[in-house]
Amino acid sequence: MSSKDQKIFVVDERKCDGCRECEKACSHKHFGVCSPRHSRIRIEAFGDGDLFVPVFCQACGDPLCIKVCPMNARIELANGAVVTDEDRCIGCRTCVYICPVGAPVENPVSGKLMTCDRCAEDEELPLCVQACSKQQALRFVDARVVARTTARECAARLKAAYKPPKVPE
Amino acid sequence: MPKKMMIVDPERCTGCRLCEQVCSVKHNGVSNPSLARIHVVKWDNEGFYLPMRCQHCRDAPCMRSCPVNALYRDEELDSVRINHDICIGCKMCVSACPFGAMGWNPKQGRVFKCDLCHGDPQCVRFCDMKAVDYVETSKMQASRMREAAENYAELMRKHGR
Amino acid sequence: MALNRKIAYIDLDKDEIKVEPIPREWRRKFLGGRGLDAYLLYKHTPRGCDPLGPDNVAIISAGLLVGTLASASARTHVMAKSPLTNLTGSANMGGFFAPEMRWAGFDHLVIRGRAKRPVYLYVHDGEIEIRDAAKLWGVGIYDTQDIIRKELGDEETQILCIGPAGENLVRFANVMTGRKNAAGRTGMGAVLGSKNLKAVACRGTMDIELKYPLEALEYNKEVIDQVISTKVSQIMQRWGTGFIYSVTNTTGLVRTRNFQYNQLPHSEDIECENLDKYSIGLDGCFGCQVHCRHRYVIKEGPYAGTYAQGPEYTSQGAFGAEVGCRSMNTVLVGNHLVNDYGLDTLEVGSMIGWAMELYEKGILTDKDTNGLKLEWGNDEAVLEMVRQMTFREGLGDILAEGPLRAAAKIGPESLPYLIHVKGMSNLHSDERPTPSLALNIAVASRGADHLRGRPAIDLYNLPMKVYEKVYRSPDGYEGPLTNSYSEYEGKPRMVLWQEMVYMAVDCLGVCKYHTVFLSPNHPAFKEFTQLIRLNTGLEFSEMDLWNIANRCYTIERLFNLREGMVRQDDWLPDRYFDEPTKLGLPVARGKSIDREKFKAMLDEYYRLHEWDEEGIPTRELLERLEISDLWPAQN
């Protein structure tokens, strides 16, 4: 198992500014065009730009889409990604409906569904994550350190509360 | 059963991370702090150590974000727990938890979190400094007040009022 | 399994890294940690190699139980041929490096050669990278760690590194991790410095599988309870090791003004109780409930506001009694400086104390010191000398060469004032009233040293049955034992027993405060067998452990013999025999070591070890220990 297999996506909505660079990167990598319709990750925008959420396949450990797909087209890759086998998919969208976030996206070329493949073999980091390197809203981190990293961020915020300025004697 | 809660006191923490180790051994049978449900966040260049663990929030973001309700409140211990039979491993809770209390175990393909060791938290048991403690909720406030009062009294004595 | 950790052979000349599993046979014979290091050192260094040359190997290791549920299983051991003594170089330290190295998949890193430019190693989850460290060169150990963590983007990375002292090949430079954890003795930092190796960074998330995890958890609790139920642990939990200073200074067991006195009167300021003013809490190594040191902030002077850890008992001696200073601030600043520079605090204190006595006697003059008044109690001069030694300026450049080499440069008239064994300075304790401790420092395999076999509990004058229980196990020793520390009889056995138990804990990677060191009620062989069984599944009897410890200790002895050590090196400076103590309680006053009795003690010690009268292990012993192939040395 390479270290990439142990990685998971972590989203911090607070950091997303809706720049959609991730969508561009994704569509460009897989279709050679920059178009949100061709992207497997999409940004949901709420309010007057006060909340942007990157929505994409969570690659569940026990994916519901695999269980409900009538064509058995949803498959788990060795790197943990859950993707659609286009030879089997008939575009019935069952995977979209069962998905807690409605992640699968229709492939505008074939009409079949598609989800994040983590830029499978050829990229060091998924391109959307690379595109988000400035905002860091989207990170692709080792699963083993994710909790610790979040804990550290939170602890940094709490530190001030716990550590009152020193009272001079 | 009296309701108890976990508290941390960074002033007492010596940063030894024994809590992390015993946690991973208790739950996973291996020594590996990255599988621990408690993390001592350390600032080595300030000497400030803050153990971070699940707060068992009343209105828990992890529970709110779980699409299959695999996270539930155990009323007996007043804790937030996972039902692994239901969990689909979508990791939404990992992103949702602001405290970093949700971990992901890639080997098992499931999330993990503090379960208070069914009422006998091992981190508390092994922490002789009681930097993490599991105390009765009703006594908690009183003891913190007493501490504050003592500090205040100390200051008064020192500065001769 | 806890046993599946690897050994990596790293050749900095060729940028080659070879990773191999550790044969089960080695575990049976050497366990791991210091024991296996000793074997590797013996095998991988050519006889007579230059300690600061590429042929010397630096071995960084974690013991067998590191990272497992053995309380305080946190020790990193560093081994190489010592540039200070040209004999066994060995030092270990606590902190968090060793467990992290095991979570990253490695037990031993065997490093040889010399990198062409400054490098550091990044060890993570089974992989090792050699990375550029040009920008780290010349940086103190605090900042080195911060910079590496930032560069790797992981705050949890544990880093072992050398400071400017190691880079400048100060022969008593440390290898450090964290704020104050120092593999402090025998100049291991200089060895890394000579290899252009600034640091080793570790980050691991691999499981250490335990054989019987839940039983181990319960047993660990028992052991912790056993350890912290003793008075001495409770005192250390509150005051740190500093409490020893108050006790020994009151008795008159503290080497003061180099070796002129054995007590520093009116030194209340540097007693541990005073630390409360500076302390912001205590600090523990991985998994340890004894947390024997303070986190403190310096309050006055140019270093005000600096955060550091410690000071240990040794720093109180080094920046207190030995140099005649009575200021806690000096102790704190000195402690901070030696840590940041990566210097051995003991050696620093001894060297400055020695220089001060030479200055007092007129052997060193203002010309030698560039006008620095090396007078007793001159705080500024002490701190200035620390800096000079690190950066090898003026007199510091000479002192940085260590006792014997410095004496050679200053002149033979300085030799009588040198307190050293085998070229390494002694701790600031005064052993004249205590023959057992004196024997320990005379025979310790890495020079004058208290952590090789000091029977510290001998000082307690406990009931005989306590000593009998401890010192007659596990091999059923039937010779004499005495419970008065001023006696000579039975002491060789105590030293030998302590050597074995310290070797065992060093092989396991457990802290000495968790074995019979400061308390007779701490865990020893019996508890170790359980800890090993529950954590790793390896079954050893107490006698097995004893034999392993004996085997490993014998290898260290063989290494020393191979590198030219002779019986005369197991001896004390003349002042121990010729100058009776002047101060202290009646039990400590007017004492000196009796030459004849000491010689008899040494003979007895050799006999107990099954060494011949020249201190060479007998053929029978080597064969019984299955290491007869190592001697006589071939390479």
Next chain:
Amino acid sequence: MKIVIVGNGIAGNEVAFSLRERTPEHEIKILSAEKFPEYDPCSLPYYIGGDVPREVVFRRSLDDYQNKNITLVLDSPVVSIDPHAGAVVTAKGEKHFYNKLVLAHGGRLFIPPIEGVDRQGVLSCKLLGEADKLSEHGGSTAVVIGSGAIGVEAAEALKKKGYVVYIIELLDWILPALFDEATARRLEAALRTYGIQVLTAEKVLRIDGDTAVTGVVTDKREIPCDTVVIATGVVPGTALAQTAGIEVERGIKVNSRMETSVEGIYACGDCVETIDACTGEDVMFQLKHNATEQARIVARNILGMNATYTGAYAFARAHFFDTHAVTFGKTSRSTACLLGDTEVIERENGKDYLRLILLDGKVAGGQAIGTYADSIGLFMGAMWRQDDIKTLRKNWVNIVRAGSPYPWIYRKMGWLIGLSATDVSSDAAAVCQSF
């Protein structure tokens, strides 16, 4: 241990392969009534319609069984069980002994008692053998009797093959078990736009023809046709269980560990009656995901891991041409008889339609067509979590404020049920401009 599994469907295979995933031990044997390795009945309409080639319906090949050391006995329907001897008997008279038996033989097609159902050209598409026949059948006009999911899918498939297609539904609207009238009417309209004749509230009286079908007679009209597809639902197979004295109601009764009333005999899949995961009522949802889940529970319990089944859930989609619809949980009709305040939230936007059924403020079920369907997962989550929509409305100000601790899914749900339409800018055109 000898484990015998009756039935080579989704459930039976899932039991066998999950067992094998966990242990290399134990003898595992699957007794199949059919002649094929595992295939997916859900995919048959798409094979018939020519969307996919035939090989795609198979989930496994015979080699897979061999590689995993699972014995597959084909063409051996089991006729009886002798729990005392620990053996099952096949139609050929062979005895297979077991230590643990799993009944996963599913259900059989319900054949309505209509005159002429045995005519040539009366077909179905539940089994692969039948589907093969239907696929090869060269007709031109087809009547699909029954408008469940299979019926609608079969109609679509036949339409694609060029048939003139009629769907006849006895009840008032199509997909009656899954959808409420409001939704179903929209789907009916959509079906009609594709040229499928939908006849509801109509009863088939008989099927005409000497040997081959020539027409269908209903209570309202006569339809000349050469093909009839029976899609009137599936009834659980309970007869086999009764030979062992296993307690049976509508389906085989099982406890929470998926064990039947006879020790050592488990059951899962379409043949069992279980509880609804949300309401705890006894239900029969003959759906693939439930079969999979139940089968895994069986496998774990056989290995003594003591797993409990939390219940089945209703989730189904209806999809034909480019119309997509989905339903979950309860329909208005099934909540009508329950105590509590019911509320229906309806949203409509062109062809898109959303219908949520609330019971005491909590989501009990929902249906959607078109783009609303894509977000239905959020409401299913709300149903599982028992989120109170009343609270959502009350807290809406907090939920939409910047820096709200509520996960974004609440905002989206609020928007979807019309709390503040301006809050989400999903206008794709606006999005494209940003590039």
